[in-house]
Amino acid sequence: xxxxxxxxxxxxxxxxxxxxxxRIIVDESVLYNGRITDExxxxxxxxxxxxxxxxxxxxxxYVYFMKSYIHKTLELPNLSEAxxxxxxxxxxxxxxxxxxxxxxxxxxxxxxxxxxxxxxxEEFEKVRKIFDKLDLNLRNVYPIxxxxxENSDGAYVFVGRRSADIIIKNGSIExxxxxxxxxxxxxxxxxxxxxxxxxxxxxxxxxxxSVDLQDFFxxxxxxxxxxxxxxxxxxxxxxxxxxxxxxxFEFDQYFLEEQLGNFSVDRIDFSKVKTTTKKTNLKSFNxxxxxxxxxxxxxxxxxxxxxxxxxxxxxxxxRKLESLKEExxxxxxxxxxxxxxxxxxxxxxxxxxxxxxxxxKILEKxxxxxxxxxxxTSIKADEQKIVISGLAKDEPTIKIIEDYLKDYNxxxxxxxxxVYYFTINLExx
Numbered sequence: 001x002x003x004x005x006x007x008x009x010x011x012x013x014x015x016x017x018x019x020x021x022x023r024i025i026v027d028e029s030v031l032y033n034g035r036i037t038d039e040x041x042x043x044x045x046x047x048x049x050x051x052x053x054x055x056x057x058x059x060x061x062y063v064y065f066m067k068s069y070i071h072k073t074l075e076l077p078n079l080s081e082a083x084x085x086x087x088x089x090x091x092x093x094x095x096x097x098x099x100x101x102x103x104x105x106x107x108x109x110x111x112x113x114x115x116x117x118x119x120x121x122e123e124f125e126k127v128r129k130i131f132d133k134l135d136l137n138l139r140n141v142y143p144i145x146x147x148x149x150e151n152s153d154g155a156y157v158f159v160g161r162r163s164a165d166i167i168i169k170n171g172s173i174e175x176x177x178x179x180x181x182x183x184x185x186x187x188x189x190x191x192x193x194x195x196x197x198x199x200x201x202x203x204x205x206x207x208x209x210s211v212d213l214q215d216f217f218x219x220x221x222x223x224x225x226x227x228x229x230x231x232x233x234x235x236x237x238x239x240x241x242x243x244x245x246x247x248x249f250e251f252d253q254y255f256l257e258e259q260l261g262n263f264s265v266d267r268i269d270f271s272k273v274k275t276t277t278k279k280t281n282l283k284s285f286n287x288x289x290x291x292x293x294x295x296x297x298x299x300x301x302x303x304x305x306x307x308x309x310x311x312x313x314x315x316x317x318x319r320k321l322e323s324l325k326e327e328x329x330x331x332x333x334x335x336x337x338x339x340x341x342x343x344x345x346x347x348x349x350x351x352x353x354x355x356x357x358x359x360x361k362i363l364e365k366x367x368x369x370x371x372x373x374x375x376x377t378s379i380k381a382d383e384q385k386i387v388i389s390g391l392a393k394d395e396p397t398i399k400i401i402e403d404y405l406k407d408y409n410x411x412x413x414x415x416x417x418x419v420y421y422f423t424i425n426l427e428x429x
Contacts, residue, residue, distance in 0.1 A: 004061040004136060005273045006046070007144070008068075010034055010160035011195050012248070013045065017053055019271045023247070024049060025196050029380055033162065034067020036126045040359040040381050043130045047360070050134065057135035062142065062273070063127050066158050067165070069143030070096050071117045071176050081106045088116060105142070107149055109172035117145040117173075145173055147273060154242035155235045156268065159227075159249055161185065161195065166231065168238045177234050184223050191216045202250060224249060228259040235263055244268045358408070359386060362426070365404050373397045388424040398422055 007014040011031055013024040024045060030038045074095060076084055088095050088104040096102060101121035108114050124141050131138035148156045148167050156167040162185055166177040188198055193216065201207040208217050227249075235243055242264045245251075256265050359381055366376060366388070374397055376390040386408075392398050398420055402412050405424065414422035 002056070002059060003273075004050075004055060004059050005064065005270065006061060007064045007066055007147075007270060008034065008036070009066040009158070010162060012160075014270045015046075015049055015053070016270045016273060017055055017059075021270045022049060022053070025199055027195075028161075034065060034069075034160070035120075035123055038379070038381060039126050039130055041363075041379055043133055044360050044363055046130065047134060050136070055136070059136050060139045061131065061134075061136040062140050063138070064142050064144050064147055065119050065123060066144045067160060068123055069117055069119050069145065070098065070102065071115070071143070071145055071173065072096060073174070074114050074116050075112050076106075076114050076116075078112060081108070084114065088118070092118070103141075105146060107172055115145070115149070115173045117143040119143050145176075148173060151244075152242065153240065154244055155231075155238065155240045156244045157231060158246050158268075164227065164231075164248075166234055168234075168240060170238075170240065174238070179227060179230050179234075181223070181227070184220070187216065187219045187223065225259065228256075232260050232263070235260075242266065362386065362388075362405065362408060366401075374401065386424075386426040388426075390422060392420040392422055395420060 002018055005014075005016040007016075008031060010033060011026055011028060013026060013031070015022045015024065026042075026045060028037070030036075030041045030045070036042055072095065074088075079087075084106045085104045088106070089102060092098055092100070092102045092104075095104075095116070096118060102118040103121055103124055104116055104118040106114050106116050119141060127141050128138065144158060144165075145167060148169050149172065151169075153169050153171065156169065158165045158167070159181070161181070163181050164179040166179065168174045168177070188194070191213075193201070201213065202220070207213055231243070243260065244266050246268045253265075363379070366374075373393050374390060375392075376388060379389075380387045392401065392414070395414075395416075398412060398414055401422070401424065402410055405426065408426045411425045411427075412422055413425075414420050
């Protein structure tokens with residue numbers, strides 16, 4: 001059975017299907033620091049890639065967040081993973097020091113210690129809304145730590161635009177280190193190099209002969225050398241023998257051997273994803289009833305502590321534990337889901353248009369314009385407004401844009417410099 005695995009990074013999307021991985025470079029207006037900032041544009045990108053790859057309707061899909069997740073090693077009571085995950089989800093501020101709702105995933109590794117990763121509920125809901133409009137079957141959403149948990153031991157290095165996360169796995173995930181790369185962000189900004197151009201020039205050798213880029217590559221090589229030195233120290237201090245790298249930086253094997261010594265280095269192969277058996281709760285919770293679950297979990301935990309410390313009350317507490325578990329199991333989560341779906345459906349009937357379809361039509365129109373005459377630099381949208389910014393070679397081109405979008409009541413502001421800088425506002429009426 002064929003499966004689609006989608007990895008969402010800082011400004012990259014990796015889509016793996018049929019053992020082939022496509023890397024898609026996206027703007028920060030779509031993915032910022034690993035979080036989804038523009039659902040409509042991301043939907044458009046994924047829909048086009050699914051069409052280009054001829055992925056069949058109904059194919060199972062798994063989504064991994066490579067940056068926007070939390071991880072901690074915690075000492076927890078010896079309860080089932082499901083009970084622990086409910087407890088941590090409700091007490092997220094205590095365990096993860098965040099006010100945001102989370103979806104935790106627990107892995108026990110030894111002596112009451114647990115590797116706990118969590119994705120943000122808000123990001124999870126964004127993914128689900130996107131997949132409601134795709135012809136794929138969303139099976140689960142995970143943090144990238146789930147991918148690491150089910151692969152070989154070593155240091156997994158996920159380099160992004162602003163930082164690199166190094167996940168150390170020895171049997172289970174032990175810790176996550178971070179290397180800051182904001183100096184590279186500053187360097188690219190100083191030489192006016194955007195992410196797409198950066199991914200084009202960083203590897204071919206003939207770019208290094210360009211006089212205009214020599215100073216950039218001098219700074220780039222220094223930053224990369226410092227990064228590999230930090231990586232070597234982290235791997236040494238954590239007793240790992242193997243390093244797995246993604247492809248944000250592209251190194252030849254000789255350079256890696258020279259910088260990293262005796263460490264074995266492999267590329268992270270997103271085509272070899274193991275389909276995990278770990279389940280993520282795909283239901284939307286009604287938080288009034290979630291409060292009831294919280295109350296039950298508090299009593300459950302309290303009973304557990306009494307059980308451990310008061311051996312003479314063993315039988316009483318075992319009965320309490322069993323009763324509470326039965327009470328938890330009796331909560332009709334499917335009914336909760338249906339209540340939320342009913343509320344969402346009611347809201348949707350009041351919408352004047354399907355906004356995502358409108359957004360896609362506008363993008364299709366803009367794509368038909370001559371790329372030599374117009375450059376779209378950003379597209380931002382919410383449920384009432386779309387703002388498009390870009391450059392045009394002359395004033396007649398701006399008039400063409402206005403004519404293209406006349407069905408959407410555009411308001412265009414522009415300023416002449418070396419070229420015409422324009423902003424288009426399309427608002428819901």
